[in-house]
Amino acid sequence: MELPxxxxxxxxxxxxxxLCIESCTVLPSxxxxxxxxxxxIEPFEPARDVLSLIRKNAxxxxxxxxPICQDTGMAVVFAExxxxxxxxxxxxxxxxxxxxxRGYTDGYLRKSIVRDPLRxxxxxxxxxxVLHVRLVPGDRLTLTVSPKxxxxxxxSRLAMLTPADxxxxxxxxxxxxxxxxxxxxxPPIMLGVGIGGTFEHVALLAKEALVDMREGAHPDPFYxxxxxxxxxxxxxxxxxxxxxxxxxxxxxxRIKAAPTHIAGLPVAVNVGCHVTRHxxxxx
Amino acid sequence: MPISLVSPLTQNALAxxxxxxxxxxxxxxYTARDAAHARLCQAxxxxxxxxxxxxxxxxxxxxxxxxxxxxxxxxIGPTTSVRMDPYTPPLLDYGVCxxxxxxERGQAVKDSFVANSAVYFAAVAGCAAxxxxxxxxVEVVAYDDLGTESIKRLTVExxxxxxxIDVVGGDFYTQGRALYLQxxxxxxxxx
Numbered sequence: 001m002e003l004p005x006x007x008x009x010x011x012x013x014x015x016x017x018x019l020c021i022e023s024c025t026v027l028p029s030x031x032x033x034x035x036x037x038x039x040x041i042e043p044f045e046p047a048r049d050v051l052s053l054i055r056k057n058a059x060x061x062x063x064x065x066x067p068i069c070q071d072t073g074m075a076v077v078f079a080e081x082x083x084x085x086x087x088x089x090x091x092x093x094x095x096x097x098x099x100x101x102r103g104y105t106d107g108y109l110r111k112s113i114v115r116d117p118l119r120x121x122x123x124x125x126x127x128x129x130v131l132h133v134r135l136v137p138g139d140r141l142t143l144t145v146s147p148k149x150x151x152x153x154x155x156s157r158l159a160m161l162t163p164a165d166x167x168x169x170x171x172x173x174x175x176x177x178x179x180x181x182x183x184x185x186x187p188p189i190m191l192g193v194g195i196g197g198t199f200e201h202v203a204l205l206a207k208e209a210l211v212d213m214r215e216g217a218h219p220d221p222f223y224x225x226x227x228x229x230x231x232x233x234x235x236x237x238x239x240x241x242x243x244x245x246x247x248x249x250x251x252x253x254r255i256k257a258a259p260t261h262i263a264g265l266p267v268a269v270n271v272g273c274h275v276t277r278h279x280x281x282x283x
Numbered sequence: 284m285p286i287s288l289v290s291p292l293t294q295n296a297l298a299x300x301x302x303x304x305x306x307x308x309x310x311x312x313y314t315a316r317d318a319a320h321a322r323l324c325q326a327x328x329x330x331x332x333x334x335x336x337x338x339x340x341x342x343x344x345x346x347x348x349x350x351x352x353x354x355x356x357x358x359i360g361p362t363t364s365v366r367m368d369p370y371t372p373p374l375l376d377y378g379v380c381x382x383x384x385x386x387e388r389g390q391a392v393k394d395s396f397v398a399n400s401a402v403y404f405a406a407v408a409g410c411a412a413x414x415x416x417x418x419x420x421v422e423v424v425a426y427d428d429l430g431t432e433s434i435k436r437l438t439v440e441x442x443x444x445x446x447x448i449d450v451v452g453g454d455f456y457t458q459g460r461a462l463y464l465q466x467x468x469x470x471x472x473x474x
Contacts, residue, residue, distance in 0.1 A: 043470070044463045053410055053443075061412035067348050067358040070411040108357060110348040110431050120318070122430050151363045151385075151408065183456055184363050184386040186408035238464040242407055243386065243456050244445065245463030275409050 002084065005139035007283055009089035009098075012143065015281045016077065016099025016129075019145035021107035023279035024072045025065045027058040030213045031190070031276060034251040038188060047246025051188070054241070054274060065107075069275045072109040073147030075100045075129040076207065084139035093131060096143075101125035112150075132204065144280040146211045152185035152271045158203055161265040170195060170267050171230065177269040178234050178250065183243020186273040191253045193230075194268040196260035206270035209256035211278050218255065227253045285443070290341040292381050297402045300446045302453030306404065307441040312341040312383065313424070316362050318432040320370040327373050334425035335434055338378030345383075346431035347421065348411075356418035356437070358411035361385040364403075368392050375399040383444060387456045396448050403448035405455070417442045 032055075039051040061068040077096050081087075089095070104111060104126035113127065114120040136142075157177045161169045174193055181189070192210025194202040218224035230253045240246025251274060260266060288296055290310035300306070313335060315323065326333055344364055348357035364384030371382070372395040383404045388396075396403055406414065420438040427433050447455050 044466065046459065047463070050407055053407055053413065057410040057413040060416070061358075064412065066412040066415060068412060069409050070345065070347050070358040070360045071362070072348060072358075108349045108351040110346065110357075112346075112431065122432075124430070154363065182387050183405075184365060186385065238460045238467075240460065240463055242405065242445075244405075244459035245461070247463075273409055 004084050004086035005082070007085055007087055007141055009087060009091070009095035011283055012087070012092065012095035012141070013099040013102065015143050015283060016096050016145060017103035017106065019143060019279040019281060020075060020100055020103025020109065020147065021065070023145050023147055023277040024067045024107065024109050026062045026279070027068055027275070028213050028278050030215050031251070031274060032058060033215070035188070035274060038248040038251055042246060042248050044240060044246040046244055047241045047248055050241035050244070050246075051248060067109060068277075069149060069273075070110060071112065071149035071151060072104070072126075073149045073277070074113060075104075075126060076146045076148050077129045077131050078144040078146070079131065079133045080136045080142040081133060082138035082140045083135055085141050092133065096129050096131055097127045100127050100129045141283045142280060143283070144211070144278065146276075146278050149273065149275060152189065152273045155181035155185040155271040156206070156269055158199075158266070158268040160199065161267055163263070163265055165265055167226075169265065171233070173267050174230055174253075174269055175233055175237075177271065178239070179237060181271055182239060185271045187239055187243060188241050188248045188251045188274050190251050190272040190274065190276045191230075191234075192270040192272065193253060193255045194258075194270070195255060195266070196258040197266060198260070199266060201258060202266035202268040203270070205256040205258055206268035209254040210270045210272050210276060212254050212256070213278055223255045223257060227255055287441070290381065290439075291339050292341060292402075294380075294400060297380060297400060298450050300402055300449050302446050302449045302455040302458055304446040306444045306446060308341075308404070308444055309440045309442070310438070312343045312437050312439055313337060314343050314345045314347070314435040314437060316344050316346050316432050317366055318429050319426050319434050320367050320374070322426060324370045324373050327377055335436075337374070339380055341381040341383065342374070342379050343383040343437065347435070348431070350421055354415075356415045356421045358415050359418060360411040360414050361406040361408050364388060371395060375401050388448060393448055393452060393454060397450060397452045400450045402446060402450060404444040405447040406442065406444055414442065
């Protein structure tokens with residue numbers, strides 16, 4: 001019989017603490033590339049001024065290890081746990097939360113979490129994280145920290161469309177979401193669109209699509225075309241960086257689709273700003 | 284060229300600003316966001332005095348990150364203003380004369396800016412590392428228990444802002460977009 005690979009909860013805590021600080025201070029390079037490309041084709045001068053300030057800010061943040069945005073977010077953590085891994089010491093959940101508490105405290109990051117949504121007492125250490133666990137083949141553990149700011153999270157929407165609404169219904173819902181959001185989510189925005197699954201699954205699809213840092217086209221040509229079409233339509237709205245007009249309303253649209261029921265067409269749009277943070281480590 | 288101004292702002296300085304103007308703001312501003320606004324407006328409604336005299340002052344919708352040792356300020360930037368819409372008319376009526384935030388405001392709030400000859404500035408969001416370099420001093424002056432949401436007195440130098448709503452009701456969120464879309468139309472005609 002093969003023995004499981006042992007990973008201690010301390011290793012997980014150390015990794016999460018590092019990832020919290022790194023993700024809040026260093027803009028992922030695919031986002032930096034999108035910003036550079038947008039800056040190069042933005043025809044409106046005031047919009048270019050904003051894009052150049054945003055790029056300058058990212059450089060200052062990375063160099064001085066200062067948060068890119070003061071909203072260092074709610075820590076969304078994705079854990080891909082190899083089936084041949086055994087975690088010793090504390091539970092995975094406790095290990096992750098201990099890492100978030102340490103990272104947010106040691107990194108001088110903002111504590112933005114309230115214990116109860118209605119009674120609203122700050123927990124003081126930015127815990128708990130929102131933890132998504134997936135079992136995968138192998139003997140490794142991959143941790144991804146994506147701190148989510150709520151200026152953009154608040155502008156996200158979900159709808160249970162019908163099969164008759166079809167592709168046109170999905171496009172309309174995505175554009176309506178961007179139009180309603182206006183300047184609030186700090187454009188230039190990034191969009192994660194989930195299509196299919198069930199009510200709760202489609203929201204997770206949208207989140208996964210948003211933090212998907214793939215460079216290049218969607219593997220499915222149908223969705224690649226839809227991503228490009230939606231991005232062009234959004235950038236024809238004229239909202240622009242910070243909402244003061246311009247071409248660059250969105251930097252990217254990423255779609256994740258999943259099988260769904262014969263009666264349904266769930267769609268979710270998770271809105272992110274350019275500070276769509278993401279840092280990963282594999283243990 | 285940006286207009287250099289010092290806060291607290293004078294009525295004359297505020298009246299001269301127009302939507303779209305670029306401003307470099309120096310002087311004193313007070314942070315307050317969701318939780319502090321709830322307390323301030325509760326106090327105003329109960330006829331109590333506020334823990335800080337904000338009459339004639341500038342309020343910045345911001346909750347900075349903690350100040351690391353050896354630095355003047357943590358990362359700082361505007362939060363979404365529309366969440367403060369229910370609290371804004373009472374605070375402007377009370378005497379706050381300028382607000383810094385980001386994003387569009389509702390019609391009742393725009394009307395309140397005009398009625399009170401107050402100005403709404405937008406700061407660029409997502410530039411908190413850069414903006415921290417414009418902060419000279421941070422001091423908690425009220426509601427310390429709220430952590431990042433406490434009211435802080437900031438001393439700022441050349442904070443880059445855009446006039447989003449002016450004293451005559453000009454709104455740069457609509458004007459800026461209209462300017463851009465018009466410029467694109469002209470471009471496609473000339474091509």
